[in-house]
Amino acid sequence: MRLSGASYMGATNDKDALALKLFSKIVSFRSALSAIAMAFALPACAQVAPKPVQAANDADPALWVVKDKDTTIYLFGTIHVLKPGMTWFDEAVKTAFDRSQQVVLELVMPDANKMQSLVMATGVAKDGPTLTEQLPADKRAAYAKAVTDLGLPANAFDRFRPWLAATNLSIAPLSKLGYDSENGPEHVITAAAKAAGKPVIGLETAEQQLGYFGGLSQKAQLQFLGTTIDELPELETTMATMVDEWAKGDPEALAREMNDSLKDSPEVAKVLLVDRNARWAEWVANRMKSPGTVFVAVGAGHLAGQDSVQAQLAKLGVKAERVRY
Template structure:
């Protein structure tokens, strides 16, 4: 379950991982193969939507940012769209990500310096639990303790697991490489530095109160149990169930980032889901005014749940058509 929470966050905000470097959990090669092997006895058919008017076509494709080598996700229909599209639009392109984050670092550093450590705001009992929680992730405690609350919690969600997944095999990396080789432009739908700054500047007091409550209830066995006490450790194809469902074209009615129903979960949902999907729907409506054919490839979670980008398009009177 811990890796599944991490993958969900990656599906919505992979660029946040560039803000800090965390060690991967170690595992011998034999155990890794046995634990994370997968099979695909189906032909991939991920979901595709289309927005169009008389001179503009926008194909929308939900992605997974990190995948294991050999995981199949392309369909003939999707490949035809890649050939047709004149421009690829992703959340934040590789070319833009570092400059966008670097631009907000001075403001981020000022906020971080002025807020003090997380542990200093916790009760004495939970100061030790907080240290134990961070240590289960393998991250340096002092570094994480000085982060803004939401960034620190992202550090646990984004702790790498040696399951064979890599950005190298993720959808955006593959598509950006293909469009670059074809001489076609790649654009960003948002400035992720702005999103990251929203994460950093979220009011601290309610987040600390929620963290205090979660630490009090935490069983202390592993990091995943902090927000979800019913965690398990799936293996094989069960471990890859989210990826398999996506590759089959399944779209869930609900989407949960895995941070509970308190202030932390509400903040992540608002910043990473609601605000972005609302802004993207506005961007899509404006982009329809420009002639041409584009492929929008963003995290699959943005097309799921009651606050999906599809819902905000409906609110604007321009519902998307699912074509695959």
């Protein structure tokens, strides 16, 4: 596979293919070091049986409900990748799912060929300065190390736009730490919905999600990549902390963790978190006009903090209540 004429500064075609395959396996977002990773869906929609768990580790993640006399909408925050052995699809979460006639995720993944085409159109630059050349000199060595730690040549991502390199670098290492999208809520929920015959729709399309990244200014993209490079050494600790906060149902702690990662990137925060929360809140408010029960599962970062979906709903006069269990 060739990248429409793009080359990686001497990398072989096989390496080109490997780099893009890597992205197609881990794409979206969303980056375990920030709310961005919580905000975007990994390709967890493949209908593959979850891997057997070794030992149960009970989790009680946060769940909210919005309801009136004939409509109920549950809001469940997910972490897109998890280690095996954590039990969360039970108790109130499973009850809410079972009661729902429809499941709503951030994204229902398109087929692999379409996704690859979208990634190439949005995240690959055919010419111009290489990504290494665009980075500040003091970031280049750490960037090269991060890429080679993935088993790729240091220049493998040099035709990638900064946002695409950042998402690869922040998500790809998680598999080495034992995290897998097959254990993530999106995969489990999608499989359960298929088994139960429940329709599954997405709040956004792949075109939209990739467009949010591609629409970021070059300055914001390079800041995103620079922050990712700086925080990679703490990835294992950061991810473990976020999963623990999610498992305990502590959205405020989760919000503090994420807000710290976004403090230097106001444009990224606005485009990928705040604006999307507002749109999703409008979707929920409009859906309340039709009867039925809906189970909405989005990245936990969207349901935490002062700009959360719940906060946006409050501005629309719609109250979301925490489900205690």
